[in-house]
Amino acid sequence: MILSNLLQTHASLIGPLSKMAGDWWLPKGASTFSPEVRFLWILFFCITVFFTSLIVVLTVFFSIRYRRTENRQHADPSPDHNTPLEITWTVIPLIIVMVIFALGFKYYMNMNVPPTNTYNIGVKAQKWSWTFTYPNHAVSKTLYLPLNRAVKLSMTSADVLHGFWIPSLSIQKDVVPGRVMTIWLEPTRVGRYELQCAEYCGDGHSLMRSPVIVASPAKFAEYLKAAANIWVHNGKTLPLAQVGRELYSTYGCNGCHTADGSMGTGPTWKNLAGNQVQLANGQTVTADYAYLRQAILYPGRKLVKGYGNIMPDFYNDFAGPGHTRNRRLNAMIWYINSLSNKANSASQPKIPNIPGTKAMSAPAAGKAPAKTTAASGGAKSALPAATVAMGEKLYSTLGCNACHTNNGKPGAGPTWKNLAGYPQALTNGKTEVADYKYIRYMILHPDKKVVKGFAPIMPAIYGAQLGGAANQKKLDAIIWYINSLSDKRGPSTEPPTGK
Amino acid sequence: MATISLHEADAAVGKRKNYLNQTTTIRSWLFTLDHKRIGLMYLAAGLTLFFIGGMLAEVIRTQLLVPTGLIFHGTGTIQSSYAAYKHYNQVFTLHGIIMVFMVLVPMIPGALGNFALPLMLGAKDVAFPRLNLLSFWLYISGAVLAVISTIMGAVDTGWTFYTPYSIDTSTYVVLMVSGIFLLGFSSIFTGLNFIVTIHKLRPFGMTWFRMPLFLWATYATAVIQVAATPVLGVTLLLLIVERVMGIGIFNPALGGNPVLFQHFFWFYSHPAVYIMILPAMGIISEIVPTFSRKHIFGYEFVAFSSLAIALIGFMVWGHHLFVNGQSAELDAIFSFLTFLVAVPSAVKVWNWLATMYKGAIKLDTPMLYALSFIILFTIGGLTGVVLGALAEDVVLHDTYFVVGHFHYVMFGGTIIAMLGGIHYWWPKMFGKMYNEFWARTACILLFIGVNLTFFPQLMVGAYGMPRRYASYLPKYQPYMVASTIGAYVQLVAFLIMASYLLHSLFRGKKAPVNPWGSGSLEWTTSSPPPTDNFDTIPVIGDHYDPYDYSHLQFDPAIGGYVHTEEHVGPHHVYHR
Known part of the structure; x- marks a missing residue:
């Protein structure tokens, strides 16, 4: 009862109290959540200051008043427990924290339940940038928000965890890969704020910031128009x-x-x-x-x-x-x-791929437009981009990257940069050219031949993981990837399959 | 009984062999089964790691003096910034891993628990001395693996190893995680050992409610160590399996769930916070009554609040996931339980204050640390309450406010209590006193330094600065500079501390049997104790109470406390 009364009457306090803190620790809020968050903050601040001061004063006072002196070697007699007193100081903090819990929960539900008819913006997080998509299909790297309009953000991550965090708009949510995370907010003040990534995501984490611009509806429409043209x-x-x-x-x-x-x-x-x-x-x-x-x-x-x-x-x-x-x-x-080798007129859209031409200008079956990673060596055959990409992925998921670098830097094992096609000096005194057969053998039987200057530490487990007909595709993908890193690749170093 | 005077008894003790000089070979130390020697080795190893972790903290603070980074910064291109900041990320990761897994978790149980627990029980050793030695060597092995991982290229995941980043990164995660896996086993074995020791090796007459509160706290801690640490082990194994064999468990790219990792990880790591803070509270519960010369107020409340913290502490891990897309119902439950666990901590603070009331307080160094603890822990605890409120967590999660909060609890709480404990048991460990003036100076300086370092972090976090940032917006700079100055003040305090403690080891005044006037059993044997701890097994009478100081009298001639004649009776054996 007391609790519900309190929840109702505190509303009148939110306004005046939330103005108390300046703009030097809790930022001056600019969304509908801000006053509530601010009110709770001030409430906490008062509670914290009260109890901390009480405890500091008591410690200092007791230390002085009851100090040990020449004539006062023993404590004054006083009880060593008092159950009613102890219950009191258990129950009072309990009541205080329960009130705080209730307030925190109530405001949290406001943050969690978006109103109907929101303006929807898509957010995509990736190492180390943000992109925003608007209902008119404009795409931007700056987050534009319309003033006084409830906005729902649907967020996805392309790689690892990120944290969507705009201090001034009092909103934060992690962006978990493999899920769509949603939040909503309603900006109440025009201005320029910062979006900062709050969940650690690697090298560029602290640079993963984007400007946030809250603009009047007219201005907002202008921004979007400028960002809309992608064709x-x-x-x-x-x-x-x-x-x-x-x-x-x-x-x-x-x-x-x-x-x-x-x-x-x-x-x-x-x-x-x-x-x-x-x-x-x-x-x-x-x-x-x-x-x-x-x-x-x-x-x-x-x-x-x-x-x-x-x-x-x-x-x-x-x-x-x-x-x-x-x-x-x-x-x-x-x-x-x-992306498909079976693409045909039934699977393609009716409008032509290249505007102005007739339909069926799509790449014919089996000739997917390959992205060539190795630009050098014009005479060389094109790399199968998808297979190389698969190899690159395996390079990190299988943990090859723990020992083999792909950029020529030293590691616990030989670098894969300019490996394929180059002669390799072995610990048994022989020298072999790293052709397809050699690379395949080295992956499957790492302990048999060891490159000079390296210890025989590569686990044999890759033989089981990549050997056999079932894993042929994976193995070749890795070898394609190794090829893509070398300027001496050729038919003898490339796998016979995978193109 | 009293045919020999107490002065003579003390003099005789000085000539006797003790556990430090009983044997002198290196082998006799490295393979010792003596809990006191193992405790000292933990202390030495832990303080070394604490020093390394502390220097890493100074590197972090120095980096953050300027917005773009003072030590690691790019050369103009964005790629060069990424490459430079990777090193910063490795530094804060290593700082976190060392401080959490190698200092905060094992130090108090490993060093102070090992040394004091059997002595407080009046026992000859822990229940399983060999297991105890294994714990220590597992601890060393884990630390060595971490060092190897660091030398080979370090880890840049943060101490939390959140997936999928920890799967993606090319740094030496598997090696580091294996090290922590070993540290986990070390922790489990220590916990197991202490549980059995407290159950089985209490002397006749020492009922559960006649135990010193440090033992209650250690017991509660041990329960968490044994029950929660296996989950960490399994989680880290799964992480290794996923990384090495590519089996999808936590990585969404392989069909796994990254939030599952966070649940697993915090299912251990939140209770682990109580592994860190409970023994610290135990130390405070010893120091405050001793230096107030007054019975601890509300023994049962303090003892049971330890157990309550340990039990409720198991059910609050979800409060680390309030913004991670966990359902709102779960958020509400975890928030509620988080507030519940705040209450027993508050109870302890009131009980310590009530203990001081009408006491005869002497502000020796351990007591100064205890008072620092009470104040810093109050700030740390109350800022934790802020974070437990759902709406407030949304604007404070993963900011420097969180960094400030847990440093107030972990540094202002655990480390300060640990330093208090070291100063408290130092005379017993080494039989030497330290310079009281410099010790008090260092303590006060440290108190100032801690506040100067971490209070600006609370402020800048509320202002919006996220944690784990190698570079930051210029508006945050004043707070960052203040925090860095605080870190340098702390460094000065620690240098002073190192000096007078080293001085004490070699030149310190001889310590009496009971320099502080404590009533628990470790202060009835000589300083330092003999290898077997007690010449005669203490017999506890019905009137035994570790917090009864009425029979202890200060003797200026020996600089310590002695039992008054009428109390040297059958209920409390005094050892020579």
Whole structure:
């Protein structure tokens, strides 16, 4: 009863009390949460100051008043316990903390329950930057917020944990990879604030900051218009698949769907379009245009076997009224097609990839546009980008990177930079050229041949992990990756498969 | 009984062999089964690690003197900044790992617990002396693995090893984690040993409620060590399995769940906070009555509050995950339990104050540390209450406010109490007194330094500065500079401390049997004690009370306290 009364009457105190603290420790708040947070802060401050002072005063007073002197060697008689007193000083702190708990919980629920009809902004965190996407599909690196409007932020991380933290707007939430984290807020003061990453994320953690601009609705619309145009670059209209590739990371699809065939929280996009898909309900369907469209707009309807129903609904981003949304959806599907060796007219969008041309200008089956990592050596064959990327991923997931660097720096094992194709001096006195056979042998039997200057410490476990026909693809991916790091690679050093 | 005068008894003690000079070979130290020697080795190893961790802290504070970083900073390009800040990240990671796993967790039980616990029980040793030696060597092995990992390239994950970063990073995580795995076993064995020792080796007549409170605190700690540490071991093993074999457990890229790691990790690491603070509270519960010459107020409340903290402390780990996407219902439950655990801590503070009331207080160095503890721990505890409130945690989580809070608790609490304990038992350990003037000076300087270092951190955290930042916004600089000055003041205090303690070891005045006038059993044997602790096994009578000071009288001739004749009776054996 007392508690509920207190919760009701304190509201009148929030205003005046929250003005007490200056702008030198708790920042001057600029969202609807700020006054509540500030009120609780001041309340705490008073409690803390009161109890700390009480304890300091008592310690100092007792130390002086009851000091030991020549004539006062023994304590005065006083009881060594007093149960009513002890219960009192157990119950009083208990009541105080329960009130604080109730207030903290109440305000927290305000932070957790967004109002309906919010303005939605997508946030993507990655090492070490933030990107923001708006309902009009504008994408920006600065977070623009409309004044006095409830905004809901849906946040994804492309790699590790990040923390979305805007001190002035009194809001913080971790961005957990593999999940969509949501928060809402309503800015109440125009200004420029800072977004700082609060959850440690590696080398650039302290530089992972973005400006936050709260602007009047008119100004806000201007900002968005400027940020909206993604279809044109340097006056040239881009192919949709290329725009789709940008969107793939802008929308954080890459947080769950890989483009290289490796495992993710969602199905990979590699070789998806045009292929058969096993659904959780037992059916098998072909991933044609209609299926891909539905999977993006209504992810839960035709769930793929082996995956949870966790994908957020992208309906608001890609469908509904508006030419751009549809065009984005098509760009995305064009990109998915570009990753598949079975892409065909049934799986491709009806609008052409390169604006102004007829449909079917998509890359033919098996010729996915490969990103060439090794730019040097024009005569060399192109690297299979997806396989190299898979190899690079294995390089870190299997822990190869603990001993082998990829940049020529010394490590516990030989560096992989310029390894393939180069002669290697061994501890047995021989010298061998690092061709495909050699590299394969070294991975599978690390203890048999050892490179001069290194200890035979590489675990034999990789033989079991990467040996055998089942793991051929993984092994070759790693060797492709090693090849991609060398300027002397050639047919003899490249794996026979994986292209 | 009293055919030999107490002066003569003390003089005789000086000529006798004690545990320090019974044997002198290095081997006799490294493979000793004597709990006192193991305790001293823990003390030496722990203080060495504390020194390393402390110097790393000075590096951190020096880096943060300027917004872009004074020691590690880029050369203009963003890539060069990333590369430079990686080193800063390695420094704060190593600082955290050393201080948490190698100093705060093992130091009080390992060094002071090992030394004092059997003595306080009137026992010859702990229940399993060999296991005790194994604990120590596991501790050393863990520290050595950590050193190797550091030499090979260090770790940059933060002491929390949060996934998936700890899976992704190319630094030497597996080696470091293996080291901590060993440290965990060391901790479990110590806990096990203490539980059995307290159950089985109490002398006749020493019921549970006649034990000194340090033993209650150590017992509560040991329960946590045994029950929680295995979870850390399993978690770290899973991390190694995921990193080495690529099996998806915590990494979402492999189908794992990173929040699961946080639950596992804090299921150990929050109770671990109580592993750090409970024995510290135990030390304070010894020092305050002794130097007030008054019975501890509310013995049962203090004893049971230790157990309450240990038990409730197991159920609050989720408060580290308030902004990590845990459901709001869980948040509410964890917040509620967090507030509950604050109450027994408050109870202890009131009881210590009530003990001082009408006492005969002498502000010797251990008592100064105890008073510092009470004040600093109050600030640390109350700032913890702030963080426990859900709405407030949202704006303070992962900021310097958290850094300030746990340094007030861990440094202002655990380390200050540990230093108090070292000063308290120092005469018993080495049979030497230290220079009281310099000891008090260092303590007061340290108190100033701690506040100057960590109070600005509380302020800048509330202002919005996140933790683990190698560089920061210029508006935070004044706070950072003040904090760094505080860290340098602390350094000066520690240098003074090192000087007078070393001086005491070699030139110190001989310590009497009972220099402070404490009533517990370790102060009835000689300083330093013989290898077997007591010449005769103490017999405890019905009137035994470790907090009864009425029979102790200061004797200026020996500079210590002696039993008045009428009390040297059957209920309390006095040893020569």
